[in-house]
Structure formats: structure tokens, C-alpha cells
Amino acid sequence: MSDNSSPIVIGIAGGTGSGKTTVANVILNRVGKQRIAYLPHDAYYRDLHDLPYEQRAAINFDHPNSLESELMTAHILRLKQWEAVDIPVYDFSIHTRTEKTIRVEPRPVILVEGILIFAEPELRKLFDVKIFVDTDADIRFIRRLERDITERGRTTDMVVNQYMATVRPMHLEFVEPSKRYAHVIIPEGGLNEVAMDMIIARIEALLQKMD
Ligand SMILES: Nc1ncnc2c1ncn2[C@@H]1O[C@H](COP(=O)(O)OP(=O)(O)O)[C@@H](O)[C@H]1O
Numbered sequence: 001m002s003d004n005s006s007p008i009v010i011g012i013a014g015g016t017g018s019g020k021t022t023v024a025n026v027i028l029n030r031v032g033k034q035r036i037a038y039l040p041h042d043a044y045y046r047d048l049h050d051l052p053y054e055q056r057a058a059i060n061f062d063h064p065n066s067l068e069s070e071l072m073t074a075h076i077l078r079l080k081q082w083e084a085v086d087i088p089v090y091d092f093s094i095h096t097r098t099e100k101t102i103r104v105e106p107r108p109v110i111l112v113e114g115i116l117i118f119a120e121p122e123l124r125k126l127f128d129v130k131i132f133v134d135t136d137a138d139i140r141f142i143r144r145l146e147r148d149i150t151e152r153g154r155t156t157d158m159v160v161n162q163y164m165a166t167v168r169p170m171h172l173e174f175v176e177p178s179k180r181y182a183h184v185i186i187p188e189g190g191l192n193e194v195a196m197d198m199i200i201a202r203i204e205a206l207l208q209k210m211d
């Protein structure tokens with residue numbers, strides 16, 4: 001938990017396509033980007049550039065081991081000490097990290113998003129507020145199909161095969177059970193105004209305690 005002088009850490013988990021980024025964007029817009037250090041867990045997929053593309057594409061990206069969560073944990077701890085961090089930049093179309101990094105400055109709120117952030121005990125214990133975005137699997141799959149084809153360079157077959165081989169089983173094994181750790185479960189994600197108002201009010205109250 002944060003003391004009065006360290007940033008508040010908020011986690012947003014939920015299945016692929018559930019609306020995590022949308023919830024994060026509502027928080028960023030309503031609380032103000034200038035008050036938030038934003039860390040997507042997606043940025044911490046392991047660097048696989050030593051492997052050929054075919055081997056990279058076959059990796060189970062929905063298992064906790066595919067992410068360098070220890071680096072994210074270290075970054076959150078540094079941001080909590082008001083130190084800046086350089087986070088990796090990941091390229092989903094080729095399944096590996098780029099050589100670029102992005103500087104994230106310390107801010108009063110640290111906002112963390114990802115499918116597996118509550119499944120990792122070391123990460124989970126850092127959050128002051130844990131939000132789980134709950135969306136039916138059929139809706140999530142349709143959203144993912146559209147997104148992976150338009151933004152991540154995939155074909156329908158690739159999306160369907162990956163979903164059946166790893167996305168769905170890992171969701172059932174790791175993501176869905178991690179819902180039990182959430183303080184708040186939001187149906188409808190960022191478009192759920194009542195839930196978003198309550199979350200924003202809580203964040204504002206925590207920020208006031210820091211002033
Ligand atoms: N409540 C909602 N109703 C309809 N569409 C939504 C809703 N929340 C998110 N979306 C859309 O679904 C897609 C996936 O949402 P996103 O927030 O990127 O999910 P995630 O980050 O969990 O993968 C996006 O195109 C987004 O605009």
C-alpha cells in the first residue's frame with residue numbers, strides 16, 4: 001500500500017479485448033495525463049529477437065512466463081520512489097521488442113494495465129486499487145479478431161488458431177481466476193459511467209490525502 005508521500009498504484013486487469021485500455025483512457029482523460037504514469041504490461045513481453053519469426057509466433061503469449069513482470073515490478077517500485085523509468089516498446093506484428101524505449105516520469109498516480117497483472121503475486125501486492133473489466137468471451141473474441149487483423153498484421157486463421165491454442169485456455173487458467181483479487185469488477189468497461197464515476201472519485205480522494 002502507498003503511504004501519504006508515495007504515488008497511488010492502480011491496476012486494470014481483464015481478458016483480451018475486455019476494455020482495459022478504454023478504462024485506462026477514461027482515467028487518463030478525467031484525472032489528467034499530467035498526474036499519471038501509465039504502464040501497459042504488454043510493453044514487457046520478453047525480448048525474442050534471437051528467435052526466428054516462426055518460433056516467435058508459436059509462443060504462448062498468454063502464459064505469465066511470456067512477460068518480464070520482474071522488470072515491470074522494478075519499474076513500479078522506482079516510480080514509487082519518484083524516479084523516472086525507461087519502458088520497452090513492443091511490436092506485436094513481429095512478436096518482439098524494438099530497440100526503442102519510452103521515458104515514463106514519476107507522477108502521483110501509477111496506472112498499470114494488463115491481462116495477467118493480478119495473476120502475478122509480486123505485481124499484485126503493489127496495487128492500491130485493483131479493477132477487473134468483465135466482458136463476455138464472445139464479445140472479447142470479436143473485438144480481438146477485428147483488432148488483430150487491422151492493427152497487428154494477422155489473418156482470420158491466425159487469430160482463430162491462437163485463440164483456441166493459447167488465448168482461451170490461459171484465460172481460463174490464469175486471467176479469470178485472478179478476478180477474485182479485484183476490489184471492483186466493471187461490466188461494460190469504460191462506458192459504464194456509474195462505475196467510472198466511483199473509480200474517479202476514489203482516485204481523487206486518494207490524491208487529496210497526498211496533498
Ligand atoms: N463498453 C464497450 N462497448 C463497446 N466497445 C467497447 C467497449 N469497451 C471497449 N470497446 C472497444 O473494444 C475494443 C477493445 O477495447 P480495449 O479497451 O482496447 O480492450 P483491451 O485493452 O482489454 O484489449 C476497442 O475497439 C474498444 O473501442
Ligand SMILES: O=c1ccn([C@@H]2O[C@H](COP(=O)(O)O)[C@@H](O)[C@H]2O)c(=O)[nH]1
Nearest residue numbers: 015016017045061062092095096115167
Ligand atoms: O507477440 C505477441 C504478444 C502478445 N500477444 C497477445 O496480446 C494479448 C494481450 O493484449 P490485449 O491488448 O490485452 O489484448 C494476449 O492475449 C496475447 O495473446 C500476441 O498476440 N503476440
